[in-house]
Amino acid sequence: MKIGIVCPYSWDVPGGVQFHIRDLAEHLIRLGHEVSVLAPADDAPPKPGGLGGAPTLPPYVVSAGRAVPVPYNGSVARLNFGFLSAARVRRWLHEGRFDVIHIHEPASPSLGLLSCWAAQGPIVATFHTSNPRSRAMIAAYPILQPALEKISARIAVSEYARRTLVEHLGGDAVVIPNGVDVxxxxxxxxxxxxxxxxxxxxxxxxxxxxxxxxxxxxxxxxxxxxxxxxxxxxxxxxxxxxxxxxxxxxxxxxxxxxxxxxxxxxxxxxxxxxxxxxxxxxxxxxxxxxxxxxxxxxxxxxxxxxxxxxxxxxxxxxxxxxxxxxxxxxxxxxxxxxxxxxxxxxxxxxxxxxRFDWSVVGGDILAVYETVTDGAASVATDERTTLRARFGLARD
Structure with a gap:
């Protein structure tokens, strides 16, 4: 399976979401899947003499450009948003031709939202945030709604992240916790x-x-x-x-x-x-x-x-x-x-x-991927059957 994963936060600054995405990508790669992660990252060239510049990214990570610090959920998140980022998102999606897109934090003002707007086909979204009184999320809902409606399946990392999603954005999610290599x-x-x-x-x-x-x-x-x-x-x-x-x-x-x-x-x-x-x-x-x-x-x-x-x-x-x-x-x-x-x-x-080992968590996430890709394939088959019937075309 060709899987595209979108990380909203800077790859250069370690955090729980980045670690989760890194470990998920490496788990899927070990299972034989083809994985590409799009993330904010410093992609500046090294200075003369090989000093400075961007740290080496893992081969499966594609930089969407440098992130900027933004206050978010009681912390400071390094996010990436703008015309250049949107162009890089579209290019990554076009070149990847993924079977499924897995977007983390699609409601954050970063690559997740940009990817949700631009992506076509099966989309899985994981919600990490637990913030029961987010006025910003409630106010932003009319802007977020068209993008969020494109999501095929939703995952929340805990019951409290699921509750935040339900109360602020509507809909529901399956709870799959973060994974660890025990x-x-x-x-x-x-x-x-x-x-x-x-x-x-x-x-x-x-x-x-x-x-x-x-x-x-x-x-x-x-x-x-x-x-x-x-x-x-x-x-x-x-x-x-x-x-x-x-x-x-x-x-x-x-x-x-x-x-x-x-x-x-x-x-x-x-x-x-x-x-x-x-x-x-x-x-x-x-x-x-x-x-x-x-x-x-x-x-x-x-x-x-x-x-x-x-x-x-x-x-x-x-x-x-x-x-x-x-x-x-x-x-x-x-x-x-x-x-x-x-x-x-x-x-x-x-x-x-x-119960939090990747052998369990990874299997649960793959089951979600397979459900949405099978669903997309069924819809495509039904649409082709309808078109053939409408225009009197023979089967392949």
């Missing part, structure tokens, strides 16, 4: 320097909704009860600002790792005694929770609806009241002092996470 995380080798009384956090440091400030407020109490504890923070952002409100002795127990590779992320999750996800909102799924469970890390997360769903309502990981630093601290202290409970969470998480 074995990649499960077989990672722990690092000794990251072991021994460690709490892990992975996320953008300077994005408040990722919740690092909540964890920082909880840290003094955690250290008061468990002074040997260290906090390992992986992600980009201003590290000095992140710890500026902490006493010097507490700051010494925080280690910033910067951006880490996929391999090091897996090693980090395999190494920590506890992974904490203190996110405060705007989450439709929680891929980092799935990755942590895949690596065998006991998980403590804020009780966002999406997180509760991923953690099986608290059976596969513990939950604390969103933005309550005192409750976070109490739960962390209790878990760090209870190896048996952490072992129980590891076992439950490792069993629960299998």
């Amino acid at each position: 074995e990649f995380f499960a077989r990672a080798e722990p690092r000794k320097q990251w072991q021994g009384g460690t709490i892990g956090f992975i996320g953008r440091i300077d994005e408040p909704r990722k919740g690092l400030p909540v964890l920082m407020r909880a840290l003094p109490r955690i250290l008061e009860e468990r002074p040997e504890t260290r906090l390992l923070v992986a992600g980009r952002g201003d590290t000095e600002e992140a710890v500026e409100g902490l006493p010097a002795a507490v700051r010494e127990r925080v280690e910033f790792l910067g951006m880490v590779s996929d391999d090091d992320k897996a090693r980090l999750l395999r190494s920590v005694d506890l992974y904490v996800a203190p996110n405060t909102g705007g989450e439709s799924f929680g891929i980092i929770l799935v990755e942590a469970m895949s690596a065998g890390a006991p998980v403590l997360a804020s009780d966002l609806d999406a997180f509760a769903q991923v953690l099986d309502q608290g059976a596969a990981g513990e939950l604390f009241v969103n933005e309550d630093a005192d409750e976070l601290a109490a739960a962390a202290v209790r878990l760090l002092a209870d190896p048996a409970r952490r072992a129980e969470l590891r076992a439950r998480g490792s069993a629960h996470v299998r």
Whole structure:
């Protein structure tokens, strides 16, 4: 099958949607399908001497040009929109001649919407956003409606993303969660320097909704009860600002790792005694929770609806009241002092996470592709039969 996938966010700036699309594309390619991903990306030529310029893109990714930062869903997304982008979308569609187009976030002001306007044939759309009070989406509906009506099948990554779609844009969607290569995380080798009384956090440091400030407020109490504890923070952002409100002795127990590779992320999750996800909102799924469970890390997360769903309502990981630093601290202290409970969470998480493996998720997405392509083929056959009958033509 020839599959075209549209990524709305910049390929140069890692994020959950980009990772999902990357892993989906590579899963489909391993199965023998022909896949092309259209994404915003810096395609500037290298400078003299080979310095600078665009990073090397995977062979299956086609650049639609550089993205610009736009406030979106409580964050800053790097999107791509305009006449040049529209021209690149049309060229990619014409040259690809895809059996199915899979557009992610078709309602965002980026390549997804442009592709929805331009594409012909079977279109599958995945909705990632969970935002129950989006006035912008409601206001934009009359503009979006003609494009969205072309979609053959809709996927939502969680029940909360599905609810946002239903309430703001109408229609419905099948829920298929984000996928993870469970074995990649499960077989990672722990690092000794990251072991021994460690709490892990992975996320953008300077994005408040990722919740690092909540964890920082909880840290003094955690250290008061468990002074040997260290906090390992992986992600980009201003590290000095992140710890500026902490006493010097507490700051010494925080280690910033910067951006880490996929391999090091897996090693980090395999190494920590506890992974904490203190996110405060705007989450439709929680891929980092799935990755942590895949690596065998006991998980403590804020009780966002999406997180509760991923953690099986608290059976596969513990939950604390969103933005309550005192409750976070109490739960962390209790878990760090209870190896048996952490072992129980590891076992439950490792069993629960299998439903998110690409072997399951990829099969569900392929089933949607096959349904819409079979439907399109049936419609085309019916139309040819009608034309033959109308004009008295013989069958092929």
